[in-house]
Amino acid sequence: MAADVIRDDLTARPPAEAAEAAGAAAGGILIRSLTKSFGGGPRVLDGIDLTVERGQLICLVGPSGSGKSTLLRCVNLLESPDSGMIWVSGMLMGRHFDGHRVRALRPAEYRRQQSRIGMIFQQFNLFPHLTVLENIIEAPLSVRGVPRAEAVARAEELVARVGLAGRERAYPRELSGGQQQRIAIARALAMDPDVLLCDEPTSALDPELVGEVLNVLRDLAASGMTMVVVTHEMSFAREVADRVVFMAEGRIVEEGAPEQMFSHPREERTRNFLRRVL
Amino acid sequence: MSATHRPTETPTPTKTPTTPTTPTTPTTTRTSPISPDDFAKAVAAERAAGVIPVRHTGRVVLGALAALATVLATASVARNPSFQWGTVGDYLFSSRIIDGLILTIWLTALSVALSFLIGTVLAVMRLSANPVLQAISWAYTWFFRSVPLLVQLLFWFNIGYLYPRLSFGIPFGPAWFSFETSELISSAAVAVIGLTIHESAYAAEIIRGGILSVDTGQLEAAEALGMHPRRVLGRIVLPQAMRVILPPAGSLLISTLKSTSMVSVIAVTDLLYAAQLIYNQNFLVIPLLMVATLWYLIMTSLLSIAQHFVEKRYARGFARTSGRGPARVPKPDSL
Numbered sequence: 001m002a003a004d005v006i007r008d009d010l011t012a013r014p015p016a017e018a019a020e021a022a023g024a025a026a027g028g029i030l031i032r033s034l035t036k037s038f039g040g041g042p043r044v045l046d047g048i049d050l051t052v053e054r055g056q057l058i059c060l061v062g063p064s065g066s067g068k069s070t071l072l073r074c075v076n077l078l079e080s081p082d083s084g085m086i087w088v089s090g091m092l093m094g095r096h097f098d099g100h101r102v103r104a105l106r107p108a109e110y111r112r113q114q115s116r117i118g119m120i121f122q123q124f125n126l127f128p129h130l131t132v133l134e135n136i137i138e139a140p141l142s143v144r145g146v147p148r149a150e151a152v153a154r155a156e157e158l159v160a161r162v163g164l165a166g167r168e169r170a171y172p173r174e175l176s177g178g179q180q181q182r183i184a185i186a187r188a189l190a191m192d193p194d195v196l197l198c199d200e201p202t203s204a205l206d207p208e209l210v211g212e213v214l215n216v217l218r219d220l221a222a223s224g225m226t227m228v229v230v231t232h233e234m235s236f237a238r239e240v241a242d243r244v245v246f247m248a249e250g251r252i253v254e255e256g257a258p259e260q261m262f263s264h265p266r267e268e269r270t271r272n273f274l275r276r277v278l
Numbered sequence: 279m280s281a282t283h284r285p286t287e288t289p290t291p292t293k294t295p296t297t298p299t300t301p302t303t304p305t306t307t308r309t310s311p312i313s314p315d316d317f318a319k320a321v322a323a324e325r326a327a328g329v330i331p332v333r334h335t336g337r338v339v340l341g342a343l344a345a346l347a348t349v350l351a352t353a354s355v356a357r358n359p360s361f362q363w364g365t366v367g368d369y370l371f372s373s374r375i376i377d378g379l380i381l382t383i384w385l386t387a388l389s390v391a392l393s394f395l396i397g398t399v400l401a402v403m404r405l406s407a408n409p410v411l412q413a414i415s416w417a418y419t420w421f422f423r424s425v426p427l428l429v430q431l432l433f434w435f436n437i438g439y440l441y442p443r444l445s446f447g448i449p450f451g452p453a454w455f456s457f458e459t460s461e462l463i464s465s466a467a468v469a470v471i472g473l474t475i476h477e478s479a480y481a482a483e484i485i486r487g488g489i490l491s492v493d494t495g496q497l498e499a500a501e502a503l504g505m506h507p508r509r510v511l512g513r514i515v516l517p518q519a520m521r522v523i524l525p526p527a528g529s530l531l532i533s534t535l536k537s538t539s540m541v542s543v544i545a546v547t548d549l550l551y552a553a554q555l556i557y558n559q560n561f562l563v564i565p566l567l568m569v570a571t572l573w574y575l576i577m578t579s580l581l582s583i584a585q586h587f588v589e590k591r592y593a594r595g596f597a598r599t600s601g602r603g604p605a606r607v608p609k610p611d612s613l
Binding site for chain 2: 112128129187
C-alpha cells in the first residue's frame with residue numbers, strides 16, 4: 001500500500017533464477033529480497049530469500065519474534081510486504097508485472113490469489129456459528145461457485161480424510177482442539193490449494209492432541225502437497241521436513257536437510273536455539 | 279457438600295488432653311485451634327446431622343419489610359377509587375385507543391427497522407478504510423445523539439420554515455417536480471423521520487460495537503479463503519456480532535416504543551395522544567393514563583419475551599447457551 005507501483009529489475013533476472021522461477025511456477029514458492037516492518041519500526045523481515053519446490057515440506061523454526069509468522073502471512077497476502085517479490089505456483093503474489101512496470105493488484109485479483117493458498121492458523125479460526133460442514137463448504141460455494149451438492153460431497157470426503165467422519169453437523173465448540181484443527185485443515189483443502197501454509201498448527205493444543213494433527217499433516221506431505229510449516233515440534237520437523245529453515249531477527253540464518261540441521265548446525269545461533277528447544 | 283470433605287478415617291484420640299481441667303468456652307472460641315478429640319467429635323456430628331447453615335437475619339428482615347411495603351403499595355393502588363379501574367376496563371379496548379395503539383406499533387416497527395438499516399450502513403462506513411466516510415459517520419452519530427428527540431421532532435415538524443418548497447431536479451438547474459414541504463411531509467412522516475434519525479445514531483454505535491467484538495482471526499480466516507468482503511460481513515461477521523448486538527438492540531427497540539409517545543407533541547395520534555384526546559373531553563385523566571400505561575407494559579413484555587427467543591437463536595455454536603440443547607462434552611478421539 002505504501003507504493004502502488006514498485007520499481008523492479010526482474011527483467012534483468014539471471015538465467016539460473018529464471019529456471020528456479022519456472023520450477024516454482026509448477027506448484028512451488030519462490031521468495032526474493034522480502035522486507036517488512038510494522039509502522040516504521042525495525043524490520044520484522046530483513047531480506048528473505050527462500051525457495052520451496054513443488055511437493056516439498058519446509059519447516060520454519062526459530063525463536064519467537066524472528067519473523068516466521070510474518071513471512072507466512074506475507075506469502076498469502078494477509079500482510080503486504082514493504083519490498084521484495086513472492087511467486088507462488090506461477091502467481092506473482094499481490095503484484096502484476098507487464099514486462100516494464102510492477103503494479104499492485106486490485107482486491108478482486110488478490111482475493112483470487114489468496115483463494116489458491118491454504119492457511120492453517122494457530123487458533124484454528126473456525127467459524128463458531130457454522131457447523132463443521134458449513135465451515136468447509138462456505139468458500140467453495142461463495143468464492144468458487146461450486147454447486148452445493150458437489151461441495152457437500154467433497155466436504156464429507158475431506159472430513160473422513162482427517163478422521164472425523166460423522167461429525168459434519170457438530171459445531172466447532174463441541175470438538176476438541178485437535179479435532180478443530182483437523183477440520184480447519186479440511187476447510188483449507190476444500191479449496192484445492194496449490195500450497196498449504198501452517199502457522200504453528202499445534203501450539204494451541206494440549207500435548208496429547210498434538211499427534212493427531214501432525215498425523216494429518218504427515219499424510220498430506222506424503223500425498224505431495226507443497227507445505228510450509230512454522231513449528232516448535234522439532235521431532236516432527238526432523239521426521240517429515242525436506243528442509244528445515246532457521247530464522248532469527250527477520251533473516252534466514254541457516255537452512256538444510258533436517259539431519260544436518262539437527263546434528264551438525266553450522267551457525268552458532270542455530271546451535272544455541274536447538275540446545276534450548278531439544 | 280458435606281460428603282466431599284469427609285476424612286477417610288476418623289482420627290482416634292490417642293491420649294487425653296494435657297489440660298483437661300481447663301474449662302472450654304466454645305461460643306467465644308469458635309475459630310481457635312481445635313483439639314484432636316474435638317475434631318473427631320465434630321466429624322461425627324457433621325456426619326450425623328450435617329452443618330447448620332449461616333442465618334442471614336438481615337436479609338430475612340429486609341426482605342420481609344420490602345414485601346410488606348410492596349403489598350401495601352399494591353393494595354393502595356388497587357383500592358384507591360381515583361384510579362377508577364372500571365373505567366380503565368371500559369376504555370382499554372375502545373376503538374380510538376386501539377387505533378392509537380396500532381399507530382404506535384407501526385411507528386415503532388418502521389422507525390426501528392429503518393434505524394438498524396441506516397445504523398448498519400453508518401457502522402460499516404465508520405469501520406471502512408475511507409477517511410471521508412469515517413468522518414461523515416462520526417459526525418452524524420455525534421450530532422444526532424446530541425440533539426434531544428423532542429427538539430428534533432419539533433424541528434422536523436417546522437422544517438417548512440426552512441425549506442418551504444421541495445423540488446426534484448438537476449442540482450442548481452431546472453426542477454422537475456416541486457411540492458409544498460408541509461403537504462409532502464405529514465405529521466406521521468415527520469414522526470418516522472425524527473425517530474429514525476435519532477435512533478439510527480444509537481443503532482450505529484450498537485452495531486459498530488458488535489462488529490468490533492468479533493475476533494480478528496475470523497476476518498483473517500475468511501480473507502485467507504479469498505472471500506468477498508460483503509460476504510464476510512454478511513455471513514461471518516454480522517451473525518457473530520449479533521450475540522453482542524441483540525441485548526442493547528432489544529433495549530433500543532423498547533426505548534423507541536416508549537419514545538413514540540413524544541410524537542403527541544406534533545399531533546400524531548399514537549397511543550398516548552389518543553388517550554389525551556379522550557381525557558381532554560371527559561376529564562378521566564388518571565384512568566386513561568392507566569390505559570396507556572397498561573398497553574405500554576403489555577407491549578414491552580411481549581418484546582422482552584421475543585428478545586429472549588431471538589437471543590437464543592443467535593447463541594448457536596457458543597458455549598454459554600447453546601441454541602440446540604446442551605453442548606456435547608468434547609471427547610478427544612485419536613486418528
